Amino acid sequence: MKVNRTRHGHPQHGIAGACLALALAVLALCMPAGTALAQSAGMANLLKRYPSAQASDPGNSQREARARAERHRAEQREAERRRGEERGGSRLSPDERRRLRKNLYDFGRDIYQGG
Numbered sequence: 655m656k657v658n659r660t661r662h663g664h665p666q667h668g669i670a671g672a673c674l675a676l677a678l679a680v681l682a683l684c685m686p687a688g689t690a691l692a693q694s695a696g697m698a699n700l701l702k703r704y705p706s707a708q709a710s711d712p713g714n715s716q717r718e719a720r721a722r723a724e725r726h727r728a729e730q731r732e733a734e735r736r737r738g739e740e741r742g743g744s745r746l747s748p749d750e751r752r753r754l755r756k757n758l759y760d761f762g763r764d765i766y767q768g769g
Contacts, residue, residue: 746754
């Protein structure tokens with residue numbers, strides 16, 4: 655019969671794992687911040703230690719704001735154009751809707767009542 659040497663609640667490997675996790679945490683804290691590598695251009699900009707030359711230009715923010723506003727207006731115009739195409743420009747008058755509703759009602763009555 656095989657005997658299990660570990661008791662419930664007393665893992666033998668848990669101490670080694672805890673020591674390893676503690677060592678990795680200390681190593682991560684000791685690593686200088688300058689050695690961090692950015693995974694994208696935006697993060698690289700955030701990790702820079704010196705301010706951006708573009709951000710210091712006061713006219714640049716106004717140009718960016720105008721460009722954002724123009725893009726927004728262009729997107730709104732495009733959305734309006736798409737909405738107009740979806741409708742097809744064939745809106746029915748109230749009389750046409752009433753006549754269509756009546757025709758559909760009559761058609762359904764003929765189908766279900768047999769004429």
